[in-house]
Amino acid sequence: MRRSALLTALTVGASLLPGQALPAQAAPAAVKMTFDAAPEPVAKGATLTLTGRVWRAARGNRARVDFYFHANGTPANSYTYQGFATTTDAGTFRRDAIAQTTGTWKAVYAGSTSRRNAARLDAVQVFQRRSREIAGWSHETSSWQSPTLRIPTQDYKAIVSWTCPEEGSPFLYLTWTGQGGGSEYVHGAKPAGTLTLNGHAGARSGFFKVSTSAGCTWRVRVFSGIAAFQV
Structure with a gap:
């Protein structure tokens, strides 16, 4: 196995001209992303639906989207993790949550070796009767x-x-x-x-x-x- 790997490395090295570098890896491609938390405003204790899409092409967009929440009146970066959803092949995603307090929801796509990361925000007002x-x-x-x-x-x-x-x-x-x-x-x-x-x-x-x-x-x-x- 070690001899085979060595031969492969020598073969690749021999194919390069003196002073020629290895080809650079392509940069991750940008993606498009939408996100909506609805309905808004919403009553406390009611179901809030988190939907959206993250995609680059019509197909081949299956990935994970994570959700975070920032309550009004708390420090600016104090987002708490609220779970995740797996997108469809077309890139659409959906997850239900229970509305508890007014604040901002964030959907995060972490990206991959071929696609850039992305995030979207949506503020939601929660009221109580x-x-x-x-x-x-x-x-x-x-x-x-x-x-x-x-x-x-x-x-x-x-x-x-x-x-x-x-x-x-x-x-x-x-x-x-x-x-x-x-x-x-x-x-x-x-x-x-x-x-x-x-x-x-x-x-x-x-x-x-x-x-x-x-x-x-x-x-x-x-x-x-x-x-x-x-x-």
């Missing part, structure tokens, strides 16, 4: 009425929490009264707790009223409708 808080109060008085409040939707949620002295018979009432009639309420009869009034008589103006036993402190928060927040 939450109940919209429209009002809130806290007091120590045992009989209180809110200013007139407009409930924008028919269904609303009022959360009341309270703490009362343990002696006696502690209690709390939270009541919503709509202008023109109609009321809804919740009632608690213990020293401390939290109650939720899931009301269905909103979409109009009215007021909340809190009644408690002596010496109680309480807090009311009112929610109506849905708001989207970037996360």
Whole structure:
């Protein structure tokens, strides 16, 4: 085997003219690449689809594409690895991910001896839907009425929490009264707790009223409708 390799080397060397160098290896060829992370914007917890293509010719483009993610508000180069996809012969690729927070996705093709590497970025906004808080109060008085409040939707949620002295018979009432009639309420009869009034008589103006036993402190928060927040 060693003698055969030596003969091969001598043969190659003999075929070169004095001072002639070995032929230079061709430089890797540039590739084309596309990348899209969709949908955008997307709800937190929803499926995000990463698609694209990396190719040089119509066929013969099978390769590996790696995915990375950079969350908004983190150091510029703090990308975390998110998996990979293998392209088709035409160069197309696809991978699903779960949207967690707003940031930038990156698809990376590492290249080969005959093809240059390539990378593409796509920013994605992630949002979360939450109940919209429209009002809130806290007091120590045992009989209180809110200013007139407009409930924008028919269904609303009022959360009341309270703490009362343990002696006696502690209690709390939270009541919503709509202008023109109609009321809804919740009632608690213990020293401390939290109650939720899931009301269905909103979409109009009215007021909340809190009644408690002596010496109680309480807090009311009112929610109506849905708001989207970037996360």
